[in-house]
Amino acid sequence: MNALVISANPGLVDEVRRLAAAASVEVTVARDAAEARNALQRAALVLIGADLPGRIPRREGVIVLARGATVPVYRRAMELGAERVAVLPDEEAWLTERMARACLPGAFGRQVSVTGARGGAGASVFATTLALMAARAGARVLLVDLDAGGGGLDALLGLEGVPGTRWPDLAGLRGRLAPRALEEAVPSARGVGVLSHAHDRPCQVRHEVLSSVLAAARGAYDLVVADRPRDVELPVETGDRAVLLVPAEVRGVLAARSVPAGPDETLLVTRGPAPGRLAPRAVAESLCLPLAGHYDFERGVPAAVERAAPPVRGRLARLCARLLDGPLAA
Structure with a gap:
């Protein structure tokens, strides 16, 4: 099972790839919602950059990634039905574990x-x-x-x-x-x-x-x-x-x-x-x-x-x- 990253920000994508590698998790990357359409329902976890315009179909396991905790970011997370806003780099450890938990079922006590x-x-x-x-x-x-x-x-x-x-x-x-x-x-x-x-x-x-x-x-x-x-x-x-x-x-x-x-x-x-x-x-x-x-x-x-x-x-x-x-x- 893999994680899906939807973002057109190369720096953010590279950071997620690094954390995913540390957790032994595979990631799929899409630059926008249209490109992500086929992978959206198959992904164990969906990580959406706060830069993403438009909407995606609602589902469980959606996290918004942001560089700062601002009111627009949280408003965006509510629109997308996200479970959480992960502020990077402060919450790298949490995000790494969350990816591992979602994508490696049975690996945690x-x-x-x-x-x-x-x-x-x-x-x-x-x-x-x-x-x-x-x-x-x-x-x-x-x-x-x-x-x-x-x-x-x-x-x-x-x-x-x-x-x-x-x-x-x-x-x-x-x-x-x-x-x-x-x-x-x-x-x-x-x-x-x-x-x-x-x-x-x-x-x-x-x-x-x-x-x-x-x-x-x-x-x-x-x-x-x-x-x-x-x-x-x-x-x-x-x-x-x-x-x-x-x-x-x-x-x-x-x-x-x-x-x-x-x-x-x-x-x-x-x-x-x-x-x-x-x-x-x-x-x-x-x-x-x-x-x-x-x-x-x-x-x-x-x-x-x-x-x-x-x-x-x-x-x-x-x-x-x-x-x-x-x-x-x-």
Whole structure:
């Protein structure tokens, strides 16, 4: 499947060709709508230069390319029924991934984010267990730590002293990151790659860096599991899912109401014990979210985590396996 570029601007066409080559995508070029007529419906993605006069038949997968975000450009995009205006060169990384996603179906993994309704909800342990259970089922998995103040998620798998790339090493990234380069750089344990924050090198990750790294992760792994704090805005794609982990208590429910919205497919998991006998279904009804499962706190888990050996047996592990086979399945 290829992308169709409609533009009479040679510089713009050359730029798209360069990005397409980086994504291993073939492109067809037309100078106007008449020349593009035969290829328009066959193309997986249509990229239209803002310089194009006239109209084209409406269809999905149309993007307007522009050098600047101006009112006339957005008006033009609305006339064409475009899904987005891609401003170049600022959005090169996004456009490269969008071409790859449209033209190379099946080449990208899926992403699941896990967010705790409040501190201490157990999101990091849940995300790690989910990653371990996916790896045990044969998936290539990357566990991504998005909590800059969490001390490093690599410690949960005993990787804090193992050489490899952490977020501070990627802070200065510009443009696209190759999937293979990411896969080869991060440390791994028990079949799970881990991209962690570093406890001795605080780092704030810019949104464009996060987008580029997650795009590479999707290209390298079958599943990306992100431990996402409440205040981190995560780039999402169609088919992405999120898990909101809520302790079965009034305080947990109240905290969950202020968690920023994630992907459309956000699933609720509740965790016991419930001191006031708050039922999981009552939590789901209060938050208007589908209840995907419930598990009770297991006394042996904190000690196992302290030994860098999160268990792959027990109630939490069984729940994660069930979610991977059910609502979190591809």
